[in-house]
Amino acid sequence: MGLFMADVVLANVTKHFGDTVAVSDLTIEIADGSFMVLLGPTGAGKTTTLRLVAGLEVPDHGRVAIGDRDVTAAPPAARDVAFVFQQYSLYPHLSVYDNLAFPLRSPTRRTPEDEIRRKVTETAALLHIESKLGNRATNLSGGEMQRVALGRALVRRPAIYLMDEPLSSLDAKLRADLRLELKRIQMELGATLLYVTHDQIEAMTMATTIGVIQSGRIAQIGTPRQIYETPNSLYVAARLGQPSINLLPRRLLPGIAAPSEATTIGARTEHLRIAKARGAEAHGRVTWIEHLGDQNHLHIKIDQHEVVTLVDPDAGLAVGDEVGIVLVRPLYFDQNGIRIAT
Template sequence: MERAASMHVRPEETVAEFVGATKRYGEVLAADRIDLRIRRGEFLSFLGPSGCGKTTALRMLAGFETPTDGTVLIDGQDVSAVPAHRRPVNMVFQHYALFPHMTVEENVGYGLRQRRPRLSRREIGDKVAKALATVRLDAFGPRRIWEMSGGQQQRVALARAIVNEPKILLLDEPMAALDAKLRGEMQRELLDLQRQLGITFVLVTHDQEEALAMSDRICIMGKGRIAQIGSPQELYDRPATRYVADFVGKANILSARIVARAGGTAQAVLGNGAAVTVADAPGDARGEAEIAVRPEALSLAPSGEAPGPGVAAVAATVTHRTFLGDHTEYLLDAPGVGALQVNVPRQAERVPGGHGMGASVHVIWPEGAGLVLAAG
């Protein structure tokens, strides 16, 4: 699944902003001076492990938490002290929070019935019908919630959120309870819905694949702060730190010694003495460093095969081999370097059937593969 760019959105348009937003719970610092502009109409994800601050950021935006310091703005207005029900945002919760004693249409129309001044019954009915049609549940209005599947319940929760026409739709791990196949289907439906409505979606998730598949931008959180923010491809190709490289995709993190830098590349020497060329080295310092290289950037060759020009060969032994259909995942032990993972596409295997357990191989490192990481 590829995330299409939101072409109708101008980058300078800001719908919401965190300015030095900090949240403390006693001695616990849950969010630490968050500065972030959220663009109108974009799909933004907060990604990180439990306790990293992503949910706290979402709850400050929703109005369920008040910043201890700093401000939260929506359309340029400070809403830090504005209660949730008075903000132009709606949230879809992880467990949907639907009312089991109500029908589908009663659930969807619940927020409309709380409005003041009151809407007429006809206005509510028209808005509910439109919202249900948007999520393809036109014929399900009279059903009870317990008669709906997990995926259908999620759509009901989405309809209830969009019926109020919010400026921002907040999604708190809404697909965590779904199985893998249904999760993929709902990801596509959410993207279609976001493109159709043109409103800002803000997702909180710990699932990196979900964030990579759906987001215009991803905000990587760690220890209550923003570790790095960028497009999925930027974060995958250019992680700033080991923390980001470890969390976005899979990466081999290797110790190396930088001996030269020039023209956006660096010459590095691995622990076994192998010299490799890595790309996008930050700064101009030499000495000890960490290098991240993605498993798919490397390849394998029989130990007796000479490497081609512009590549380095690292001797290794296959310790684990996992066939995954379209590719094979190899875990290897490279003396002096450490453990390596190499993902080899099925059509790129140089040995029929792949390399077996215990096989001696060369890990082929092309020029430019890998990235020197900043400390952190």
């Protein structure tokens, strides 16, 4: 994709805070109508990237474009972006209706009240909070507050929505519900969305494109399936998968035909098969069984290394059993942690 095709572009962007390099020569293209998730641990540069798009930070080098407009030096108000923060940031003394209407009543927009009413009503319906419009913001649950915070951004219909871990403070059930809602809304609106998180489930379930970020640089960009199945490094491989990918030294698997430069062999949980001891690629002992209802996670120790695999609950295995392990679709990594294509 050429740069001119993208709705939002960061080109060779670098940002320092004192001696710390928060973002380093970062290039990202966010296509119009896509849901892009930046995935990485705390301190990787995710939030700084969002703030550079919003205009809350100015890059030391590189440029930022929204649509076909260079906005590198433009203030936030001139960028047509909406930012949803991790904390709700609602006006507690206002009703839900007035919280949603607030962005439309700013002096820079001067939206007529009948249009405000239409937009607020439509947005509340999208978020399933139409029955709460008369409530004070302080009389809402955490999940409802986050819906209002999302609604304040959605009511604007900007060029791009920027979201900084907006679901992280909610409980697991609400997070799961709002993940589905947010993806549904993004698809219904055809909205362009840049979302940052350290949560791999959010990335896998919502993104059309994932950008894995490492020390202020993009380690890999691709669809969730591409990132999961063909990670280009150990770092990327470890970002997705629950339980995490199994990584074993090459020497523990003498029976496998690996490339000569491979030093580490990776296998996803679902790509390990328990076999009879004879003819297996590795041998180990069952140390723990996690019962998950429809399946079990089997923890196996090979030498001093533990691997986890999936088995049916009626597999008939017990702690202490000796087992053989066969790898399906293994991934090979060299001594620098770079995946070796096969």
